[in-house]
Amino acid sequence: MKEKLRYLVYFGIIISIELFCSLTLNSMGIRKENILMVFIVGVLLISTFTKGYFYGLLASIVSVLCFNFLYIDPNYDFHISDPNDFMLILFFLMTSVIACSLTDRFQKQILISKKNEGISKQLYSLSERLLNVSGIEYILLKGNQYIEESIQIKTNISLEIKEESKNVIPIIGMNRVLGSIEILSHQGLNEDQMIIIKAAANQLGNALERELTYLEQEKIKVAMEREHMLNSMLRSISHDLRTPLTGIVGASQLMMNQDHLTNEDIYSLAKDIHDQAHWLTQIVENILNMSKIESGNLVLHKNLEVVDDLIYEAIQHLPELEKRNVVVDVPQDLLFINVDGKLMVQVFINILNNAIKYTKEKDQITIHVKKLEDEVQFMIKDTGSGISKNILDHIFEEFVTDTNVSNDSQKGIGLGLAICKAIIQAHGGKIWAKDETDGACFIFTIPSDKELNV
Template sequence: MIPDNSKEDISGNNNHKFIKNKILKNLITIIFIMSMATLIGLFFKAFELNESSIILVFILGVLFSAIKTDGYIYGISTSIVGVLSFNFFFTEPYYTFIAYRADYPITFFIMLISALITSTLTSKIKREIKLSNMREQRIRLLYENNKNLLKAKNKDEIVEICNSSLVDILNRSVATAIVDNDENLKKIVVEIFDNEDANGIFQSPLEKCALKECFNLGEEIGCGTDLYQNAKTFNFPIKGHKNTLGVIGISCIDSVGLTENEKILLKSVSNQVALAIEREDLFEKTKKANLDAETERLRSNLLRSISHDLRTPLTSIIGSSSTILENYKYVDEDIKKELLKNIYEDASWLARSVENIISITKVDEGRLEIKKNLEVVEEIVEESIFIVKKFSDKHNIIVDIPDNVIIINVDGLLIEQVIINLIDNAMRYTPDNSEIKVKVMKIENYVYFEVEDNGEGLKGDDIDHIFDRFYSKTNRKSLEKRGIGLGLSICKSIIEAHDGEIEAFNNKLGGATFRFKIPCEEE
């Protein structure tokens, strides 16, 4: 198969054409400026002005030529052309390069030296200005890139910012690949410049090998280097403090490698990207360490709460059951029933606490499954109240539900658990025989549930932390009540999992009201 070199030929021809056009433009500039200087000199000659004025005109022409052209060679050429033009048009015999006067060679020499010095200094100043502007632009571009990298939220954004910045800086297509957690290169991310066919280049087997080799060796590889010289890309490693963090590939479709200035810019951007990646790695490690510490703290709190709060009902169950077993013949039936009732209530409380512990564990591990079905609100409320009354009948529970049937798409068992926890919370912080009202309302696209009591209500600090895990308030009238502070936290997790909201506030009766809403479809 004959290799297709048409693109290389076209690129080479375009490059030669650009150079020829540049040379032609500079020559035309020199001819125009020196022609204008000659015309002005002839004008001065017509008015019989001194030769020194004409010499200054030509030196001024040399100065303008040095400003308008590129490089020292054109300024030197203009100086020579200026001396020859002065000799040809303004020294006797006119229109020849012969000079009769003995002082003319000295005049020509001084004029040439002056023109050369003027041209050289002007070109040097012009070059210094160009370098200064280039440095200023480099600093500005690097500053913008660094500012954008500081705003990056993850490694994917870092790669996008890197590509975008380098495309703007180098005017070339860019591909970047960074390492994953296993120190392997991820899939490369490509950003195209000016409709270049860069995707095909970066995906070719040769370029993939060059990129991978650059990562393995940690050195520059590709176009303009000793390795993979035939590659159409220039690959530069992203080096961290300890290892290589990735590779940046720059397209060289026209087989023209990067200039030294472009390589300096690429290296600077690469260093900024390396710092951003290491900062993100450090943030992830810190975040994981904090998460592990928080998980351990929560686990310790949970174990401490369980061991403290479950000891009382277990002690009560053991005491009541041992009393019945050891004194069965001597204990009358009423006392036996009372002790058995205590055992039942304590066991029920233990069962609810264990259910809450299981639920909070599922929430922490992300295993809280929401199995939604169409449920009738009235049935959910009735089932919740029935379960509550099984372990406590010392409160009056009033139900306020609309006459029309309300159907919502929820996990019925989890919503029952929420209502049970809210009613149980109201029972624990209100005296016996007090009223607890369970109310349901449908407003627009939401169904509202309220559990209202007529107790002492919530204090300001309680309202702020009422849904926090392990938060359990205690007052004088509820010293005998117990709770591990998980019920309301679980309620919040379940309601939020249903895209709902829950809140707590004091009602007009002075007691506390817990309200949550769940979205429902319009009928």
Template sequence: MKEGMTMDFRFTDRKRAGRDFAISLMMVAFTTLVSLFFKSLDFQDATLTITYLLGVMGVAALTRGKFFGILASFLSVLSFNFFFTQPIFTFYINHPDYLVTFIVMFVASVLISSLTTRLTHQTELSNLRQERLRLLDEINRLFIHSVSIQDTLGKVADLSASYFKGEVKIVVLTQGGPLLFKSVVPFETDDFEPTIITHPLTTESEMSGSFSLKTHHPLTEETAQFTLNVANQISAALEKEALLRTQTQAQIEIREQKLRNSLLGAISHDLRTPLATIIGSTDTIIENYDQLNEPIKKELLTNIRDDAEWLIESVENILSFTRVEDGKLKLNKQMESVEDLFGDLVSHVVSTAKQKFVLDVPDELLMVPMDGALMEKVLLNLLNNAVKYSPLDSEITLRAYRKGKTAVFEVSDHGLGIPKEQHEKIFERFYSGDVGYLTKRKGLGLGLSICKAIVEAHNGSISAHDNHPQGSLFRVVLPLEGGLSDE
């Protein structure tokens, strides 16, 4: 599905269209008043043009879709002609130069509006992906820790109905007869006729059934694909339930793997978005190479590089997440020197980072029983996050010290910090906090959860704190005794 199509449950109804139309008119009127004020101060026409362009950008950011940005562009050109070109208070154009000016102004306004709309759309897509991943992960957790499949299916129906804002029915056919699990969450509007989408629940055993959704939302291809992912999760769980009664433990483990792979398949599906962005940016460069100036070309190429780096990091995190979920995280503990570990860490990040690094290690030799490669991955992830979310030329501190029978590692920065209510949530799978003010793209929310799994495998702990007076501090605590046992 193309990104330009309507997203899940994001649609423009009549009320929203009226609101966006009013915003467009008020923004053009406001920029006209500001321009009239600037004109009274003998500001140049270029300043007035920039004022109108900013207004168009505001309309694109506050409204949905490209239409209202184009409408604001058209109205801005008309207002500029009416109030600021001779003869004023008419739409008459008495000189060809003005016509060229209006055309350039309109094209620039439309381009700015399109770019702003695309950025807003990308942000909404990112938030939507996070919501979908969290729903699938919560369903996955329910099934993994399920005691009663019937209670779990009822909770899944409630979760699905709450997310889709509609009526969800899960029908499971058994030898004792059909089982129905139904949940309804009313939607706030019924402007659209109700739509029903149904997916079969297929298994290799005697169990079968269906997952159906009834909603007043206009369903899209992407919504259908997402509901299919939910149905596949339920199908895998039903098959596991049947295997508990009829098959061996080895076969059960295979189905559990299938359940986890279904979740990872949904994650991989979302990796297509940055690929689509890369293709879109390259197409823009190829098709408009001569028309684009150098700063725009550089920006597009930078976006391509950033998306490629995000993809690499995401794939590496997914592979690590798979190993953790499969229980394949094996520790090779040795007595490791903290100084050697810190030396390897700094060599990885200091060459590319713009921040200043401060190392704080104890005077005495500190040897810690740990898997050096895995702990390097943990601390490197914390350092990369500090670099990513800290201002340039700020200070990042990597510290280690002995506290009783533990070794403590700390990574602190002087960025904007993390709200206290998110200090525990950031270690959850697929959780990425509100960091949009610093980065263009959110991660999949796996990095810190992987760090937590590695640290806990060492019988240690990891936590987030405020770094006074500003910034964040991550603390890792590892035991110094009993570290070389095969735990």
């Protein structure tokens, strides 16, 4: 109603102005053919300031009547005596109608252009939002936010594929349906709102296709790395299992085939068999522990354990430590920790085994235990060759070994320290390594119960 009233005001003002101008020009002696241009301009102005054909056509008719009444002989009468004047009025009316039609079309084109510009800006805004967004959940969240901000409509965007309907818009990627946009509003949507929602569905389809393609590529990459890792593990296992088995077979054959062996020789061969079997046991134990960790089946059976007992039990499992200078520095008071004793012994064995590999006979290996405020700190330091810089940042990863050491000391498949990290973290502790000037140092912490260690 307000719009119609505004258009009527425009109509009255412009008609009044064109009448005033035409009368002024007529008093100045201007010919009626030129005065007719004033009325054409008035019709164009009314068509510009109003919408639709009605006001333009009305302005054309009113202008023709005014021009006929004021300036066509006989004056102040609607009768036309001269055929030339009739043709003049007829062409004026045709020109006015054509001008009104063109103006109306031009206005509609402007509205369409503005609407398209608005939609383009909105789509650009959505594309910009989705450009740097990773993660399917965040992409769906951004899509919901965009539609709600753009057209104030509640939607539910998900990867669930639903049958297309009036309230369900499919999200289509390159060659597949990836999800759907469910319109939760009970009110009917207009054409513009549907255009925005469908355009948003296309943008979301591109973003989801990109994200799903990336995830699929990552899965393939992980699978290839796992396959490569598995092949490396199998090669390492076959090599490391063959070495102790070869030693066991060779020593046992000597004991069976040589009748003149002395007791000392027999003891030496038996000791070699024992050492090789112990080495084999450690490799198998690490492989079993890693398989439990990888499958998520590592279960902790915690009990209160005395720190001293754990350390000395680990030392007893490593006869090669007899050739090293082992120093154990623990507090005088009994120190208890709530841990899985078997797994903690395995941690000590793996770290000490690592120290044995990179030290020589008579080198010193120090085990230092310190009680902190709410945790117990263990430090195992050796005076060996240290840790190579190229593996220091990856030393607790699987299958990481130092290629700079000789094959004779390269016992193991690079699982020991990775298992240590998993066990320590499962107990809520931390582990790290340092390369010092006189050897390697491994430090790990285990949370302690203050009431047990007073």
